[in-house]
Amino acid sequence: MTASRDLKELSETEALRRLASVPFGRVVFTRHALPAVRPVNHLVVDGQVVIRSNPGTVLSREVAPAAAVVAFEADELDPYERLGWSVIVTGVARLVEDPEEVARFKELLHPWVQGGMDQVIRIRPEFVNGFELVPVDAAS
Numbered sequence: 398m399t400a401s402r403d404l405k406e407l408s409e410t411e412a413l414r415r416l417a418s419v420p421f422g423r424v425v426f427t428r429h430a431l432p433a434v435r436p437v438n439h440l441v442v443d444g445q446v447v448i449r450s451n452p453g454t455v456l457s458r459e460v461a462p463a464a465a466v467v468a469f470e471a472d473e474l475d476p477y478e479r480l481g482w483s484v485i486v487t488g489v490a491r492l493v494e495d496p497e498e499v500a501r502f503k504e505l506l507h508p509w510v511q512g513g514m515d516q517v518i519r520i521r522p523e524f525v526n527g528f529e530l531v532p533v534d535a536a537s
Contacts, residue, residue, distance in 0.1 A: 400532055400533065401532075401533045402479050402480070402530045402531065402532065402533065403530075403531055403532075403533050404528045404529070404530060404531075405528060405529045405530075405531045406526075406527070406528055407482065407484070407527035407528060407529055408527075409525045409527075411527065412484045412486075412525050412526065412527030413441055413444055413484075413486075413522075413525060415471075415473070415482055415484055415527065416441050416446070416469075416471050416484045416486065416527075417440070417441035418473075419471050419472075419473055420438050420439075421436060421437060421438045421439065421471065421509070422436070422437065422439055422446075422469055422470055422471030423435065423436050423437070423469070423470045423471070424437055424448065424456065424460075424467055424468075424469055424490070424520075425467060425468040425469070425470065426455075426456070426460045426465055426467045426468075426490070427465065428455060428459070433455070435455075435456060437449075437450075438506065438507075438508065438509050439469070439471075439506070440502070440505055440506050442502070442505075444522065445519050445520060445521050445522065446469045446486055446488075446519070446520040446522070447493075447502050447505075447506060447517060447518070447519055447520075448506070448517075448518050448520075449502070449503070449506055449508050449514040449515075449516065449517055449518070450514060450516045450517075450518055451512050451513055451514055451515070451516070452513075452515060452516055456490070456518060457492070457516045457518070460490050460518075461490045461491055461492040461516070461518045462492060464489050464490070464491050465489070465490055466487065466488070466489055466490075467487070467488065467489070467490045467520060468485055468486065468487045469485070469486045469487075469488075469520050470483065470484065470485045470486075471483075471484055472484070474530070479530060480530050480531070480532075481529070481530050482527060482528065482529040482530070483527065483528060484525070484526070484527035485524075485525075485526045485527070486520060486522045486524070486525050486526075487522065487523055487524040487525075487526075488520045488521045488522040488523045488524070489520070489521055489523070490518050490519070490520050491518065491519055491521070492516055492517070492518055492519075493516075493517040493518065493519050498517070499517050502517045503517065
């Protein structure tokens with residue numbers, strides 16, 4: 398049996414560092430008054446989450462143009478050892494309009510799925526929450 402675990406809160410700096418260390422996460426948004434989730438690959442640049450999307454998708458068509466409040470979650474969890482971490486960023490999603498920024502992000506972020514993925518969306522965090530599952534004796 399695995400030993401007990403505790404939750405250790407991460408600082409904002411550490412939470413963003415860990416978020417940047419994994420290649421994909423999940424965008425959580427509202428669609429037709431219900432929660433919706435999309436897995437995406439991402440970058441963390443200057444403390445902001447950057448993703449790419451196709452112009453016809455719900456993210457590019459409904460979420461980013463409306464400057465919607467979204468959450469972005471990523472984690473690295475080991476179900477056997479019951480160790481790992483999770484980070485949730487809550488903020489506003491907007492299309493990146495500056496052509497130089499768009500070009501820079503397109504060069505840095507390569508989509509995992511087929512298609513143009515010609516739009517870049519930035520999530521500016523308002524809240525950053527992170528926690529780590531640690532052995533009970535390591536939580537203090």
